[in-house]
Amino acid sequence: MTRAAVLTGPGAIELQTIERPTLPDGEWAWLRVEACGLCGTDVEQFDGSFTGSGWPAGPMILGHEVVGVIEQVGETTAQRWGVTVGDRVAVEPSIPCGSCQPCLTGEYVSCRGWPNRPLAYGFVPISVEPMLWGGWSEHMALHPLSVVHRVPDGLDPGTATLFNALGAAHEWTVRRSGLGAGQSVVVLGAGQRGLASVVAARAAGAGLVIVSGTPHDHRRLRHATDLGADRVVDIGTDDLAAVVLDATGGRGADVVVDTSAGAVEPVSQAIDCVADGGTVVLGGLKQGRHAALDVDRVVLRAIRIQGARSAGWPAYHRALELLGDTPGLGSLRTHVFDLEHAADAVAVLKGDDPDRVYVGIDPAG
Numbered sequence: 541m542t543r544a545a546v547l548t549g550p551g552a553i554e555l556q557t558i559e560r561p562t563l564p565d566g567e568w569a570w571l572r573v574e575a576c577g578l579c580g581t582d583v584e585q586f587d588g589s590f591t592g593s594g595w596p597a598g599p600m601i602l603g604h605e606v607v608g609v610i611e612q613v614g615e616t617t618a619q620r621w622g623v624t625v626g627d628r629v630a631v632e633p634s635i636p637c638g639s640c641q642p643c644l645t646g647e648y649v650s651c652r653g654w655p656n657r658p659l660a661y662g663f664v665p666i667s668v669e670p671m672l673w674g675g676w677s678e679h680m681a682l683h684p685l686s687v688v689h690r691v692p693d694g695l696d697p698g699t700a701t702l703f704n705a706l707g708a709a710h711e712w713t714v715r716r717s718g719l720g721a722g723q724s725v726v727v728l729g730a731g732q733r734g735l736a737s738v739v740a741a742r743a744a745g746a747g748l749v750i751v752s753g754t755p756h757d758h759r760r761l762r763h764a765t766d767l768g769a770d771r772v773v774d775i776g777t778d779d780l781a782a783v784v785l786d787a788t789g790g791r792g793a794d795v796v797v798d799t800s801a802g803a804v805e806p807v808s809q810a811i812d813c814v815a816d817g818g819t820v821v822l823g824g825l826k827q828g829r830h831a832a833l834d835v836d837r838v839v840l841r842a843i844r845i846q847g848a849r850s851a852g853w854p855a856y857h858r859a860l861e862l863l864g865d866t867p868g869l870g871s872l873r874t875h876v877f878d879l880e881h882a883a884d885a886v887a888v889l890k891g892d893d894p895d896r897v898y899v900g901i902d903p904a905g
Contacts, residue, residue: 543903544677545882546666548599550588553883560679561670567614568670569682571631576675577605577701577873578889578899579732580801582662586886589827594657595665602882603675603901604633604662605704607697617684630703631680632687632856635659648687649850659683676882678903689856692864699863699870701900702736704851706859709736709799711851712823714744717795721745726784726793726813727769728752729800729824730760732898735767735872737797742768743862750787752780752809759894763872781812791815800824804831816841823848873898 546556563570582602584590607630610623618624636643637653651658661680664673670681682688691700713719713727725746727737730753741749748771751764755776764772771787773780784793792815798806801824810820811834820843838845851859863869874897877885882901889899 542672542677542679543879544601544672544674545879545901546599547586547602551586551883553586555880555882558671558677560672561681563670563681565614565684567617567684569613569617569684569686570611571606571608571629571680571682572611573603573606573608573675573677573680573903574628574697575607575701576603576901576903577704578603578885578901579605579705580889583886583890584827585662586883593660593663595663595668598665598667600663600665601672601674601677602662603677604660605701606631606661606675606680607691607700607703608675608680611679613682614684620684621686621688623688623690628691628697628700629688630691630700630856630860631661631675631682632689632853633660633662633704634850635661635683635686638685646852649852676879676901676903678879687853689853689860692860695860695864696870698873698876698900698902700860702863702869702872702898703856703859705732705898706736706739706862707851707856708823708848709733709740710743710858710862711855712799712821712848713737713740713795713797715855716846716848717797717819717821719744719746719795722747723794724748724750724788726750726752726780726796726810727764728796728798728806728809730757730764730772731799731801733799733823735760735763735897737799738764738767738769739862739866739869743866748787748793750784750793756892756894760897763897775809780809784813788815792818794818795821797821798824802827802829804829807831807833811837811843814843817843819844819846821846821848873900875899877901879903
């Protein structure tokens with residue numbers, strides 16, 4: 541038996557005790573979930589506004605930022621993953637089919653090989669065997685084609701859940717932008733991925749890091765400074781573009797990364813802050829809102845605009861390395877809940893608590 545916090549409808553979570561089903565074949569694995577992080581997508585799934593899973597509506601176990609211990613695994617799968625029973629692993633959300641064009645070209649987060657819909661942890665209803673597809677549960681079934689990473693020795697499971705946000709930050713701020721040593725970076729947004737982008741940029745050798753946030757973000761902006769940001773900007777009181785131009789000698793930043801969710805104003809701010817020939821990376825989803833874009837400015841200034849959806853193996857691997865090598869990042873996991881209080885975890889992430897940075901659920905309590 542295992543306990544799980546099951547989303548039974550918009551805004552409704554029920555703690556259920558579920559008999560663990562028989563796995564489809566001997567190459568699947570069982571993971572004992574130790575910790576799971578939350579992000580804005582969990583909030584959208586909880587309140588019913590998320591429509592991107594492709595699966596029919598129905599009760600489901602959320603949670604896609606999962607760290608746990610391998611309890612059972614088939615021999616071939618263990619060899620493919622490089623793990624054994626008892627190993628602590630971080631599990632990537634996407635499950636690649638391994639045979640479609642995106643998978644074959646290394647872009648498996650855009651996998652199109654499963655029939656009609658993507659396959660990812662935290663997004664599959666419990667009506668689909670083997671039921672336990674999410675991290676808000678004491679156990680999770682792992683498909684043999686899952687992508688897992690061994691967690692560095694000595695890294696606790698709660699801190700290890702930051703691999704998801706830090707992986708996205710590395711993908712957006714470093715890999716997609718082509719950030720080089722000594723270059724300047726502006727990070728728009730001081731949320732989870734914004735703060736992680738400071739860590740990623742510093743680790744990549746950025747020469748100048750500036751982070752912007754709203755008046756509500758004043759404590760998170762202090763975290764940004766602690767993590768290595770050279771300047772932080774409260775856009776409620778300061779002119780972001782003016783600060784960036786002053787800090788860069790009038791040139792603008794080599795890279796601007798928009799990590800904000802929902803707001804479209806940062807897209808225009810990014811164009812204002814980037815240098816001629818620089819790169820703007822758009823990572824934060826806008827929930828269907830449309831940003832006005834001065835195309836002539838983009839063309840005449842030779843600005844490169846790069847969309848960034850998620851992350852893959854290289855970014856998550858690097859994130860776990862950074863987590864293992866950077867003491868103190870666990871302190872950013874400010875709010876942790878057990879399964880009985882999963883709804884409270886969502887409320888904190890959705891709310892206005894200025895102390896909140898990373899929110900997690902530890903199924904063992």
